[in-house]
Amino acid sequence: MRTQIKTKPLHKIRKLDRNQLYLWSLCIIPMIFVFVFSYLPMGGLVLAFKKYNYSQGIFKSPWAGLNNFKYFVLSSDFTRVTWNTIYMNFLFIVFGVATSLFVAILLFELRSRNVTKTYQTLLITPHFLSWVVVAYMAYAILHPQNGFLNVIIQNLGGQKIDWYLKPEAWPIILVIASVWKCVGMDSVVYYAAMMGIDSSLYEAAEIDGANKWQRTRYILIPCLANLIIILVILKIGGIFRADFGLFYQLPRNVGKLYATTDVIDTYIFRAMRVNGNIGMSSAAGLLQSVVGFLLVLFTNWCAKKFDQDNALF
Amino acid sequence: MKKTNFTAHVIINIIFIILCAMIVFPFLLLISVSLSNEQDISKYGYSLIPVHFDLSAYKFIFKNPQSILDAYKVTIAFSVLGMIMSAFAMAMIAYPLSKRNFNGKSFVSFYLFFTMLFSGGLVPTYILNTQYLHLADNFWIYILPSLVSPWFVFMMRSFFQGLPAEIGEAVLIDGGNEYTIFFRMVLPLSKPVIATVSLFTFLGKWNDWYVSMLYIDNNKLISLQYLLQRTLENLELIKNSTFMNKEVLSSMQEIPSETTRMAMAIVVAGPAVLVFPFFQKYFVKGLTVGSVKG
Numbered sequence: 001m002r003t004q005i006k007t008k009p010l011h012k013i014r015k016l017d018r019n020q021l022y023l024w025s026l027c028i029i030p031m032i033f034v035f036v037f038s039y040l041p042m043g044g045l046v047l048a049f050k051k052y053n054y055s056q057g058i059f060k061s062p063w064a065g066l067n068n069f070k071y072f073v074l075s076s077d078f079t080r081v082t083w084n085t086i087y088m089n090f091l092f093i094v095f096g097v098a099t100s101l102f103v104a105i106l107l108f109e110l111r112s113r114n115v116t117k118t119y120q121t122l123l124i125t126p127h128f129l130s131w132v133v134v135a136y137m138a139y140a141i142l143h144p145q146n147g148f149l150n151v152i153i154q155n156l157g158g159q160k161i162d163w164y165l166k167p168e169a170w171p172i173i174l175v176i177a178s179v180w181k182c183v184g185m186d187s188v189v190y191y192a193a194m195m196g197i198d199s200s201l202y203e204a205a206e207i208d209g210a211n212k213w214q215r216t217r218y219i220l221i222p223c224l225a226n227l228i229i230i231l232v233i234l235k236i237g238g239i240f241r242a243d244f245g246l247f248y249q250l251p252r253n254v255g256k257l258y259a260t261t262d263v264i265d266t267y268i269f270r271a272m273r274v275n276g277n278i279g280m281s282s283a284a285g286l287l288q289s290v291v292g293f294l295l296v297l298f299t300n301w302c303a304k305k306f307d308q309d310n311a312l313f
Numbered sequence: 314m315k316k317t318n319f320t321a322h323v324i325i326n327i328i329f330i331i332l333c334a335m336i337v338f339p340f341l342l343l344i345s346v347s348l349s350n351e352q353d354i355s356k357y358g359y360s361l362i363p364v365h366f367d368l369s370a371y372k373f374i375f376k377n378p379q380s381i382l383d384a385y386k387v388t389i390a391f392s393v394l395g396m397i398m399s400a401f402a403m404a405m406i407a408y409p410l411s412k413r414n415f416n417g418k419s420f421v422s423f424y425l426f427f428t429m430l431f432s433g434g435l436v437p438t439y440i441l442n443t444q445y446l447h448l449a450d451n452f453w454i455y456i457l458p459s460l461v462s463p464w465f466v467f468m469m470r471s472f473f474q475g476l477p478a479e480i481g482e483a484v485l486i487d488g489g490n491e492y493t494i495f496f497r498m499v500l501p502l503s504k505p506v507i508a509t510v511s512l513f514t515f516l517g518k519w520n521d522w523y524v525s526m527l528y529i530d531n532n533k534l535i536s537l538q539y540l541l542q543r544t545l546e547n548l549e550l551i552k553n554s555t556f557m558n559k560e561v562l563s564s565m566q567e568i569p570s571e572t573t574r575m576a577m578a579i580v581v582a583g584p585a586v587l588v589f590p591f592f593q594k595y596f597v598k599g600l601t602v603g604s605v606k607g
Contacts, residue, residue, distance in 0.1 A: 020416055022491035023409035027421055030406040030461045036446075037438075037458040038428040044437025058440065103332070106325050115326075121590050122333045124597075128589035129582060130520035132542045136578040137339035139545065140346055140359055146571065148342055151358035180336065188600050212321050244523065249542065265435075272436050273527075285434030293431045 048286040052278035068283035077267060085263040088247075089239040091175050097232060099183050101224075104190035105216055120191075123184030131245030134177055138250050142173070167259040170251060174261065177250055178243070189231070190224060197223045230303050237299035240264065240292040264288050340586075347371070347576035354571050370576035380532065380540060381580060388537040391455035392518040399460055400511045404503070407466045408495050411473035412481075425463040439527060454528045455518065455536070465510045468599070472506035473499060509599040512592050519585060541581045544574055 044058060051064040072078055103123065110116050126134070141148045144162040154160055163169055197220070205215050242263035251261040253270075264284065271281035338361075346359050350367040357364060374381065409415045410422060432438075438458070448454040480502075481494045489497075500507070525539035535543075589596075 019485075019491045020414075023412060023415050024417060026491070026495065027406040027409045027417075030402045030466075031421065031424065033402065033457065033460045034425065034428060034463075037441075037460075038432065041433025041437040041441055042431065044433050044441055047437055047440065052440075054444070057444065106328060109321070109325055110329075119329045119333060121593055122336055124593055125586060125590055126336060127596070128516060128520075128585055130522060130538045132520075132522050132538045132545070133578055133582040134339075136541070136545060136575065137343060140342050140575065141339065143359065146354055146358040148359045148361075151360065154358075180339075184336075185596070185600065188597050192597075192600075212318075249522075252546070268435050272439065278436060278440070282434070282436035285436050289431055289434050296430055 045282065045286050045289070047278060047282040049283075050279060052282075064279055068279040069287070071280050072284050072287070077262070080259065081262050081264050081267040084260060085242050085265075086239055088171065088174060088263065089235075089242065091171060092178050093232060093235050093239075095175050095179055096182060096186060097228065097235075099179050100186035101190055101228065103183055103187040104194060105220060107187065107191050108194045108220070109212060109216075120184065120188075123187070125184070126181045127185040129181065131181075131243075131249040134181060134246075135249035135252065138173065138177060139252070164252070164254050165256050167257050167261070170257055170260045174246060174250060178246060190227070193224055193227050194220060226307055230307060233299050233303045233306070237296040238292070240288055240295060242266070244269070343575050343578050347572055347579050349572055351570055351572050367572070370570075370572035371580075373573050374576055374580060381537075381577075383533050384535055384537040384540040387452070387534055388519060388521075391452065391536070392515050395456040395459070395518045396511045396515040398456060399462070399465075399514045400507055402460050403462065403466045403469055403510060404500060404507065405495075406461065407469035408473055408499055410466070410470045411476075412491075413478075425461075425466055429463045442528065449528045450531050450534060451528075452534060455521065455524055458524075459517075462514070465513065469503070469506050469510060472503055476502055505595075505598070509595045512595045513599055516589065516596075537581050541577055544577050 047058060047061075048068055049063060049065065050058070050061045051067075052058070053061045056062075107116050107120060110119070139147075142150075142163040144150065144160065144164060147163070149163070150160045163173070201219050201223075202215060205219055210218070242265045244265040247261055247263045247266050248269070251257040253266075265288075268281045268284050268288070271277045271284065341361055342359060345361050345363050346354065347370050348366055348368065349360075349363040350365040351369070353364040353367075406421070406425070410418060412418070415421075433441075442454060442458065443449040448457070476499065480498050484490075484494045484498060520538055521536050522538035522542050525534075525536040526542070529535050529539070
């Protein structure tokens with residue numbers, strides 16, 4: 001590159017440099033925003049080692065050493081929120097992948113594009129809702145007195161159940177809600193991958209007398225295996241981050257349900273907003289960020305080992 | 314052979330009809346409850362078909378629409394403005410990244426990409442925005458912190474890279490500079506990716522309740538979804554005394570009844586649900602766009 005520039009006439013060099021400057025000038029403003037809103041908070045992680053005091057600010061507040069971490073790790077909440085986060089994310093991955101793959105295969109088997117489009121549009125609609133609206137729907141179904149589910153239970157001669165006091169039911173409820181909202185959009189990725197499969201494979205199988213099930217089992221699934229594995233690996237990278245909206249809006253912050261619905265993100269939020277415990281909540285946040293970061297690096301390394309082209313970076 | 318194909322199709326269609334019914338069912342339930350009579354609800358519970366058709370919940374909402382109108386105004390304002398500003402800012406940083414000869418390419422890429430892997434998290438961000446930048450109760454809190462999303466920047470960059478390089482060279486030979494290429498060539502040619510990114514941004518902002526819940530106390534500045542959330546919380550909040558805050562106490566006199574709540578949900582969610590599916594093409598495109606590596 002350098003030798004190339006040297007051989008060019010002088011006015012061309014100036015022009016080139018000026019254009020570099022123009023390029024920098026284009027990206028400098030967005031970069032400042034990224035610095036302020038993404039990099040400055042990283043500096044604020046020092047809060048995790050401080051006894052924060054609003055009047056003294058981040059830097060003048062006294063140091064607390066590792067006390068914040070000690071409080072968080074030794075509290076009974078620690079195991080609960082960590083377990084809930086990992087366990088629920090695990091369920092979301094398993095059921096999310098299974099259902100969206102199932103839907104994608106069925107969509108693929110429907111050869112009429114118009115029908116496929118109609119189904120797909122309907123299945124994607126929940127993606128456009130906020131968790132608040134989904135919480136209303138869950139509420140309409142699960143309401144202790146009037147809820148649809150309780151009306152049915154009562155009509156069948158059963159006792160009404162107050163779902164908002166039954167923590168053991170919530171893992172299932174949350175999985176259903178998550179699948180309900182995401183299945184349409186998630187299946188799109190698989191569906192698009194299936195459309196990319198060479199159709200001659202299919203025709204050959206058909207000539208050899210393979211039925212639909214055999215074609216799915218021996219052509220579709222093996223062709224998609226790489227994509228599925230990569231997506232799962234990358235999802236595992238985010239297993240320490242919970243979808244705050246889902247876990248905050250649906251159980252509606254009911255204390256009775258914390259046993260199964262309290263995750264790291266909701267815990268940090270409550271520790272900060274309700275209990276005002278800045279030090280401990282930022283310690284929990286720092287732990288989450290660091291562990292999450294290491295996990296992403298690790299899972300990406302796995303993905304790379306598995307398939308060079310599909311790793312995130 | 315033909316026969317098995319036919320039965321298979323019937324089975325697949327039946328499965329889809331069941332699936333779609335499961336998707337549509339909660340919508341119907343909300344609509345039905347919002348159109349029901351309050352007494353019927355307490356007598357029979359929620360049902361899929363109103364026992365007596367009753368519009369009083371909607372009448373109640375539209376008799377006193379000020380808070381909904383305010384929320385609609387604020388939400389439309391920050392969604393539209395945020396969408397335009399974000400798309401523009403992200404195109405500005407994506408364009409240099411797409412140039413092969415840009416000397417800061419790898420640095421800027423890493424600078425953006427690192428924020429996808431590691432973040433300061435909720436607490437430092439909250440302290441920064443409220444104590445140092447004074448963005449609490451400020452309209453710009455909806456727009457500025459989320460102005461640049463690295464994911465969309467990389468998506469735009471991939472698209473820009475796909476544009477023929479000859480366009481840029483031709484402009485340079487004709488005496489133009491990088492600004493000319495960016496504003497006169499790249500932006501007009503990149504409508505598809507700009508539309509996709511804009512729609513994703515718009516959807517995210519339209520559905521925001523989180524920023525409102527964290528930073529906004531002023532009732533005139535809350536977003537639509539947060540207004541909805543508070544309508545659902547109201548009854549519960551009073552029971553749940555650990556969560557007392559001033560905005561709840563101020564609105565306690567008008568505790569909404571069951572049907573009004575659901576009518577609220579319809580008024581808030583309805584327009585979006587009816588409009589967004591028309592743009593489905595762009596959302597799907599956004600998901601299936603190729604490699605977005607850093």
